[in-house]
Amino acid sequence: MTTLLVGQSGGATAVINASLIGVVEGALATARYDRVLGMRHGIEGLLADQLVDLGRLPAVTLDALRRTPSAALGTSRHKVSDDDLDRILTVLRAHAVRAFIHIGGNDSADTAHRLHLHAVAVGYDLAVIAVPKTVDNDLVGTDHCPGYGSIARFIANAARDTTYDTLAAPKLYPLKFLEVMGRDAGWVAASAALGFSGDDSALSPQLCLPERPPESVDTLLAAIEAMRSARGWAVVVVPETLRDAGGRHLGGETPASVDAFGHPYFASPGAALAQLAGERFGVRARLEKPGGFARMAFGLVSPIDLDEAYRAGWAAAWRAAAGESDVMIAFNRLADEPYVSEETVVPLAEVANQVRVLPDAFIGSDGQSMTAAFRRYALPLLGPDALQPYARLMA
């Protein structure tokens, strides 16, 4: 009996199940594994020995799951302790697990790396492979991460639709704040720029990027008011973790909550800015916050993203079967247009707990617009026909 075990971790995305089904179908295709088990709610389910058999699901279920958002196995944000590692190995031995596939972000890569080291230390033969998953697109060692193309498609459309909505009645709501997900890197906020090109370039929103933080709330409000004075309206894109140059969160200094990995979550900077700007400039300011729907909206999924998420899972199963360990599946871009990518690997130690911020070459000299290089990078990830051609009657 040889078992492959797979789990999902962290915030769910629209395509994380495509990676799961890629692992299952890839594992069955290798013929190396007799059994494919899944952890219920990630490491928490593993510690509690709550495993489910994924190898005997009917093809119709696998196909539907591949196109179902959210994590079908359930996810977890459990931080693995050293004691947990012993317990995990006990469970793995009991089920004859020889491959451990973890679908998640940089925290999951860290867990996988530590599990690999522990297995080596005790002499247990185990292939440990991470599959990237994050809407934040902040993992190092890969061109991009599954999950990002779909949220980028959503946000690019949301920013453009919000702007067109504002144009219809700029006197009514001259200020709109679009708060987007994303931890400390600005990839998601940057994707808001993708909806504006050609005749629409002049409509580009005020982009707030963690990589180019505003000096203070006051300087940001002044920049917003300058844009509103010039145009009659302004749309401002705000990452949910935005801080000023001094490191102060724009939504207040006390985190509303802290997760098991110590990541603090602050009150909405978009809500804070909308209230401040409305009061200071005497205009109506509205907050648009698509929230969790932005990373889950299957109706706006990127077909490229969906396909790559599946391929990442499939590659992980085959790499494990070939005896590789301590790596994360990564994407290597071969061409922008037509877009071509291939799966490769990066050592887990390079990925764990690292954050890849937007490169300087992607950020304009004004510190708040995106360059043509970013557009070349990001647009293919949104998939074909991501942005319908719109028209306007007014300048």
Next chain:
Amino acid sequence: MTTLLVGQSGGATAVINASLIGVVEGALATARYDRVLGMRHGIEGLLADQLVDLGRLPAVTLDALRRTPSAALGTSRHKVSDDDLDRILTVLRAHAVRAFIHIGGNDSADTAHRLHLHAVAVGYDLAVIAVPKTVDNDLVGTDHCPGYGSIARFIANAARDTTYDTLAAPKLYPLKFLEVMGRDAGWVAASAALGFSGDDSALSPQLCLPERPPESVDTLLAAIEAMRSARGWAVVVVPETLRDAGGRHLGGETPASVDAFGHPYFASPGAALAQLAGERFGVRARLEKPGGFARMAFGLVSPIDLDEAYRAGWAAAWRAAAGESDVMIAFNRLADEPYVSEETVVPLAEVANQVRVLPDAFIGSDGQSMTAAFRRYALPLLGPDALQPYARLMA
């Protein structure tokens, strides 16, 4: 010189421009009008004599505008006074306007009706036709309103995606509140039920309907807690204007703003409930509020809705050319499956300032679920393939 004049009013939708282009192309096709003019920002632009020529736009622009969300002419919420009516007739005479088409909701129908009466009183030959437009779906005299099918498609998916997201980590966020648009009728909230059928029926959210208001905040919180206790999690759909049976707004008693028609806008009841429930039950409660994006997301537009919006505009131009006046275009449903509808008319006096609430036959005996009759009514309006088949690994 004979001119047709068209304007857009109220909150924009994803398909209001399809109605505009329907009017323009319909008017040109009748050969009755030498000119098609549009009002910039509705009645406000008319009063200021800000009109734009729509009859000479290239076909490629018309085609792109038809598929552009928001109101390309700009909208307005101006309440027409009796003095305004005189001024309006002066402008209409100056431009030889013989047909006045108003795309909007029940406030716009009222304006159109009063303009018709005024033209008759002073002996000015004018065809006045309203084209329905509202995501609220609350106009009387029509089976449904353009704009509703698209927001219903969005909300049905948002409720389902939010529920699946909750299933992935029910311990992390066991309570989610999905706040949806909609004034005093519950059509938009009701559409959240459409995402749950077959195996997913047991996942249906707690639906709050203005038509069946909760006794008090406390009874609503108790019902939510009962659902959470039974399932381990709960998703609650909250209309933005929800009140309790005593008429008290759940978001507080003082309106955050009042528009020109006297409609009050109250602070978010979803935010209020999330905070109260989180504190009272000691669990994390999260607000999901797709906001304006729900009525504007062109990527999730219903093709049926888009087509009907265009046909409503086209029909208005032809009815005007045939000498009809003082009517709103309406839809008459001929069959549910395959869905077939035809354009008809309803007198403006019947539409103006009326609100059509959900019929009793659409609301379950529990007061918070939707019947099979509602599903038969609403599902066709979402268009084909509105809800991708999803699968689950857990009960």
